[in-house]
Amino acid sequence: MEDPNGLLAVGGDLAPERLLNAYSSGIFPWYSDGEPILWWSPAPRAVLFPAELHIPRSLKKRIRQQPFKVTINRAFAKVVSQCAAPRAQQSETWISAEMEAAYLRLHKLGYAHSVECWQDDKLVGGLYGVLIGKLFCGESMFSHANDASKIALVSLLTEFKLNTIEMVDIQMMSDHLEKLGAREISRSEYKQQLNIMVG
DSSP: OOOTTOEEEEOOOOOHHHHHHHHHTTOEEOOOTTSOOEEEOOSSEEEEOGGGOOOOHHHHHHHHTOOSEEEESSSHHHHHHHHHSOOTTOSOOSOOHHHHHHHHHHHHTTOEEEEEEEETTEEEEEEEEEEETTEEEEEEEEESSTTHHHHHHHHIIIIIGGGTOOEEEEESOOHHHHHTTOEEEOHHHHHHHHHHHHO
């Protein structure tokens, strides 16, 4: 099956092998708790190339002030848990306990990674995603302090890099990611990039 919004399949499980095969094919799970697992590949696709990263002047100034201690893979489970918490004016989240467990398994296998922003030893922002080859599939981010999630993303691409990242798949565009240089590409271009990044 395939619909105009990018829904490709329904069902299956979140076993590591299935998830890695899905990400390698440009497909990701996204569903609400209580629903069957839904597998998506939207078009156009929002991506961010590190070479095209744009850091606005105000954010550069904020980064120079070093408002946070930034770490990588120090608190993966906490980052996922914070991302899973319902946001303001939301009663539920798409990151179910089943999803949390699945990404924790990928983290233990060395595929899923997190970036954390700390303020006085308190976790105030971060992101997590899955790294396959040169592709980082960004899953979710959260922020409890101004610019924390943005600084986490900038740090991922400038400080940590995970040695290999050449494209971040952010799945669907948001205003603040667009301001950082993210753009939408067609399905055909995405597949071409996927072949390069994943091999």
